[in-house]
Amino acid sequence: MERVFVTRNLPGPALGELRRAGYQVDVWPEFTAPPREALLERVRGAAGLITMLEDRADAELMDAAGPQLKVIAQYSVGLDNVDLEAARKRGIVVTHTPGVLTDATADLAFALLAAAARRVVEGHDYVRRGEWKTWHPELLLGPELHCATVGVVGFGRIGQAFARRARGFEMKVLYASRHPKPEAEAALDAERVELDELLARADFVSLHTPLTPETHRLMNAERLARMKEGAVLVNTARGKVVDTGALLDALEHGPLFAAGLDVTDPEPLPADHPLLRHPRVVVTPHIGSAGMRTRRRMAEMVTHDLRAVLEGRAPKHAAVLP
Numbered sequence: 228m229e230r231v232f233v234t235r236n237l238p239g240p241a242l243g244e245l246r247r248a249g250y251q252v253d254v255w256p257e258f259t260a261p262p263r264e265a266l267l268e269r270v271r272g273a274a275g276l277i278t279m280l281e282d283r284a285d286a287e288l289m290d291a292a293g294p295q296l297k298v299i300a301q302y303s304v305g306l307d308n309v310d311l312e313a314a315r316k317r318g319i320v321v322t323h324t325p326g327v328l329t330d331a332t333a334d335l336a337f338a339l340l341a342a343a344a345r346r347v348v349e350g351h352d353y354v355r356r357g358e359w360k361t362w363h364p365e366l367l368l369g370p371e372l373h374c375a376t377v378g379v380v381g382f383g384r385i386g387q388a389f390a391r392r393a394r395g396f397e398m399k400v401l402y403a404s405r406h407p408k409p410e411a412e413a414a415l416d417a418e419r420v421e422l423d424e425l426l427a428r429a430d431f432v433s434l435h436t437p438l439t440p441e442t443h444r445l446m447n448a449e450r451l452a453r454m455k456e457g458a459v460l461v462n463t464a465r466g467k468v469v470d471t472g473a474l475l476d477a478l479e480h481g482p483l484f485a486a487g488l489d490v491t492d493p494e495p496l497p498a499d500h501p502l503l504r505h506p507r508v509v510v511t512p513h514i515g516s517a518g519m520r521t522r523r524r525m526a527e528m529v530t531h532d533l534r535a536v537l538e539g540r541a542p543k544h545a546a547v548l549p
């Protein structure tokens with residue numbers, strides 16, 4: 228019986244189905260990720276791994292698993308925690324979950340934009356503190372969403388889905404992308420511009436690139452300083468795409484009005500982190516894809532692809548096919 232190690236429990240029936248199909252499914256029982264030593268120990272002898280954020284799937288892990296390891300099925304679309312080259316060299320297939328989580332993540336990005344701009348969390352805290360004494364024309368003013376200009380950085384699946392939501396609010400869409408996207412441009416009446424121009428013109432900037440050496444700290448002090456006065460930054464990509472210290476500085480002394488962050492650096496963000504003391508920073512704990520239906524479908528995708536590899540068929544969502 229082939230063994231599969233799963234680094235956290237998954238919602239829905241997918242793991243039960245994998246067991247019924249004859250696999251020995253070993254699930255890490257805790258809510259937090261396995262510590263490194265435990266991870267290296269538990270992967271030993273596995274033919275397949277289901278990994279996710281916080282699991283460093285590198286050469287050391289692959290070698291600790293052993294030569295029978297055929298597939299790493301990553302329970303996310305982002306693959307920045309997986310060493311794809313190491314997998315390729317060892318003949319290990321890597322799969323992931325593109326597409327299925329696009330709408331859930333775009334929904335959350337838009338929710339963060341609305342919450343940060345219109346001060347939803349700040350307003351809630353204000354009421355909870357018992358400070359709501361009267362209606363006042365100057366209470367908690369924020370920038371308008373409708374008819375604003377939004378800048379989308381990384382115009383792939385989630386970036387375009389976010390832009391579709393922005394169009395529903397009659398926003399003008401600018402995008403920065405390595406390659407032109409003429410079809411999406413036409414459908415969304417979007418304008419491709421250089422990143423610096425986007426930062427100078429957009430009222431709201433939403434980040435949707437993968438984390439790569441090129442996008443690491445893409446939003447550094449210099450770029451944050453180029454943003455429009457009163458702008459709002461939304462990050463549902465990866466925390467390391469933004470320089471956290473520079474972000475705080477841009478909020479306190481620079482042009483930024485507010486930020487909505489689903490991903491942070493560091494991540495998880497400690498409760499005493501200075502970002503959480505800023506009244507106009509809204510943080511969610513990396514829940515972009517956490518729609519109930521989405522997370523079940525992600526579980527189906529990883530288990531179906533994992534079985535495909537172990538049973539000699541082609542997986543549908545391969546990032547590495549040696």
Ligand SMILES: NC(=O)C1=CN([C@@H]2O[C@H](COP(=O)(O)OP(=O)(O)OC[C@H]3O[C@@H](n4cnc5c(N)ncnc54)[C@H](O)[C@@H]3O)[C@@H](O)[C@H]2O)C=CC1
Pocket residue numbers: 304305306325326328329332380381382383384385386403404405406435436437438439441442463464465489490513514515516517
């Ligand atoms: N917060 C969350 O829970 C989630 C976060 N994500 C993050 O969102 C990312 C994007 O996901 P998808 O849209 O599905 O990927 P995608 O591959 O469809 O889109 C990414 C786009 O970014 C572009 N890009 C890459 N480097 C760039 C650069 N330097 N400048 C401008 N554009 C650049 C790519 O060409 C591509 O068009 C994932 O890699 C992941 O890190 C994804 C899902 C959930």
Ligand SMILES: O=C(O)C(=O)CO
Pocket residue numbers: 280302303304305306328515516
């Ligand atoms: O899919 C991803 O990349 C995530 O961050 C979690 O769904």
